[in-house]
Amino acid sequence: MRGMSNDDTQFDLPSESGTTETKYARKKVAAIEAAAQAFAEKGFHGATTHDIAAEMGIKQGSLYYYFKSKEQALQEVCEYGFENYVQQMEKICAKAQPFEAKMQMIITSHLTTYRQKNNAMKVHNDQRLYLPKERRQRLKELGTRYRQMLENTLQEGVQADTIRADIDTHFVAYSIIGMCNSWGAYLVRDESLDLFDTIQQCADLVLRGVLN
Amino acid sequence: MRGMSNDDTQFDLPSESGTTETKYARKKVAAIEAAAQAFAEKGFHGATTHDIAAEMGIKQGSLYYYFKSKEQALQEVCEYGFENYVQQMEKICAKAQPFEAKMQMIITSHLTTYRQKNNAMKVHNDQRLYLPKERRQRLKELGTRYRQMLENTLQEGVQADTIRADIDTHFVAYSIIGMCNSWGAYLVRDESLDLFDTIQQCADLVLRGVLN
DNA sequence: GATTTTTTCTATAGGGTTATAGATTATTTT
């Protein structure tokens, strides 16, 4: 038996052999991605453990070698989808850049993530509330961290006199996230939508609004 | 037996007696609202026919007097939630009003609907894709009509020289809808959020953006 | 190549779910 850390996400310490990753770790990622695919398509309750296993080419029962329960699978998918997204935000915010450039990068990062890890991100957004609160802890922390970075960026914009002093940064942060999420969902559903164009339009709308 | 029109939504012709509505029609609405509540809370697949029936105070089997299937219940909830919302939009767009006033009204209508019929609207937004395409026909039509009215309004704004001529009305329409939906979801989740304030902020952001 | 460890499989217990049928109780009509 393997990975019986009993508590949680056990990406075994890098082993000695060639690729630094265990066979297990690699297959575990595949499991997470299979679950992401299934949950994204049918929703958490609509997808079955059989669907996930089939996606991986193994049998339903074997899936439990990788997840202790279906619920844990959902949790891991959500964290997987959200984690490096928040990390990217961290990198963006660390750099010293003028406000407009930063905003552009933030939106780019957000929408690009959707195009890449589309399934896991979608699952995080649409299905995470089906997790019991205990299991959402980490996600909540990540979300808060993300939003705070966004608010800080806006504050910097105010300080630099680039953006209006009378905006409610808290509110605007939520709005940007909401708009990007909704565009993200479109990007996932409609492959033909141009990513770069969408980014431009979003940034333009947020920055300048529609008025003349 | 009643309402065996076999095809669909049968809100019987107004009867003669007092209230113009049959007992059936009244209870059917209650059924739709119960389903909306259940689906909103647990999702389409997560909620059971038992949940819905319990909400109405009847037994699981009795529910099938009102819906031919769980899927049809979802369809009716979605249509119920979306229909009068689109109607309201129609009224707003019919009136001759300056662009900014109209935009304000549109956002008000959108967010107010959420606060009122929160469950059905939420279900429409989050769960409608679990319906097979055939059952989404009407919803799609309604959605298109809505978006078109919004785009028209934006076009009028361009014509009146109130808003920038270089905006992509199609894109902006989607963005507004996306942002409002995401705020709508917050309004449903957090009762303490001030409706009027949210409306103001949304309108302000869309109209003016954040830049100085 | 024998032994140990990892991975997958089969089978199943113990649930839960939808939808239907036919009986039963309420409510209207005549």
Next chain:
DNA sequence: AAAATAATCTATAACCCTATAGAAAAAATC
């Protein structure tokens, strides 16, 4: 109040689903 219609109930068939246990196959180690 008898007859007809509407609304609800009980019971159940026919599924589907998760999670576990123990056997079996594959891979790695000695």
